[in-house]
Amino acid sequence: xxxxxxxxxxxxxxxxxxxxxxxxxxxxxxxxxxxxxxxxxxxxxxxxxxxxxxxxxxxxxxxxxxxxxxxxxxxxxxxxxxxxxxxxxxxxxxxxxxxxxxxxxxxxxxxxxxxxxxxxxxxxxxxxxxxxxxxxxxxxxxxxxxxxxxxxxxxxxxxxxxxxxxxxxxxxxxxxxxxxxxxxxxxxxxxxxxxxxxxxxxxxxxxxxxxxxxxxxxxxxxxxxxxxxx
Numbered sequence: 195x196x197x198x199x200x201x202x203x204x205x206x207x208x209x210x211x212x213x214x215x216x217x218x219x220x221x222x223x224x225x226x227x228x229x230x231x232x233x234x235x236x237x238x239x240x241x242x243x244x245x246x247x248x249x250x251x252x253x254x255x256x257x258x259x260x261x262x263x264x265x266x267x268x269x270x271x272x273x274x275x276x277x278x279x280x281x282x283x284x285x286x287x288x289x290x291x292x293x294x295x296x297x298x299x300x301x302x303x304x305x306x307x308x309x310x311x312x313x314x315x316x317x318x319x320x321x322x323x324x325x326x327x328x329x330x331x332x333x334x335x336x337x338x339x340x341x342x343x344x345x346x347x348x349x350x351x352x353x354x355x356x357x358x359x360x361x362x363x364x365x366x367x368x369x370x371x372x373x374x375x376x377x378x379x380x381x382x383x384x385x386x387x388x389x390x391x392x393x394x395x396x397x398x399x400x401x402x403x404x405x406x407x408x409x410x411x412x413x414x415x416x417x418x419x420x421x422x423x424x
Contacts, residue, residue, distance in 0.1 A: 234307045234316065236262050242332025244363045246317040247310070252371050255359040256310050257339035264310040265302060265339040267358040269294030273301045273345035285309065300348030302339070302358060325364045338362040 239245070241260040246253050256266030270286050271293035282301060286294075294300055307316075322329050330338075339362045347353060350372075357367040 234311065236307055239307075239318065240332055242335035242363070243318050244321055244335070244359050245307075245310070246320050247312070247314040248317070249314065253356070254310075254314075255355045257335060257359055257362050258307075259304065259336055259340065262307050263304050264307055265304050265343060265362075266310055267300055267302045267346065267348070267353075267355040269300045269348045270303075271297055271299055274299045294348060295350060298348050299345065300353075301345050302342045304343060321360070321363075321370075324370070325360075328364045328366070330363055330365055335363040 236258075239258045239260075241258060243258040245256045245258055245264060247255075254266065256264040258264055268286050268291065270282070270290050272282050272286075272290055274297060276282065283303065339358075342358070342362075353367070354369055354372070356369040356371060360369070361367040
């Protein structure tokens with residue numbers, strides 16, 4: 195029988211990472227009106243720049259193409275049903291997004307800076323410090339992004355918007371926020387295993403040495419404190 199813990203952890207991770215893309219529904223879809231777009235001074239952006247927009251729990255990424263255009267990867271079910279660019283280019287609603295995640299379909303699309311950022315603050319090339327000498331030329335990064343525009347496969351864990359931009363700008367598709375969350379999940383799993391191990395050792399000591407405060411109290415309190423620390 196397969197261990198259900200990794201499967202549960204993976205499912206939890208995908209649900210939480212979904213928040214990186216979720217935006218308020220447009221008013222035409224019955225949701226709250228979206229926030230008024232902020233004004234962005236694009237004169238400070240250069241073609242090939244990597245743009246980051248912090249969201250509620252995670253970060254959304256894109257590559258600036260110049261002339262107020264940003265290429266970014268968004269889960270979207272629509273490209274699986276139509277090639278009509280006018281329909282696909284419309285704002286991705288939450289319904290389209292969630293169905294895209296479920297079916298693992300997406301599109302690398304080009305939007306204005308305002309639509310990409312959706313009222314959030316923008317960081318420019320903030321990830322360069324992590325890659326140091328691996329930064330490709332700005333024009334090369336922009337060309338890579340433009341070449342990939344269109345429908346693509348999608349995975350919250352293995353092929354998301356961060357994988358897209360790191361491939362374009364640094365040559366390697368990686369996602370630090372996914373890696374960090376996976377490490378957190380592993381730590382939680384290890385902590386839970388420590389609790390279980392301590393319980394088993396305590397029960398064995400009680401069985402071998404008999405029921406006494408010296409064996410019973412550690413069996414109760416050690417797992418409790420390990421669980422609290424986790």
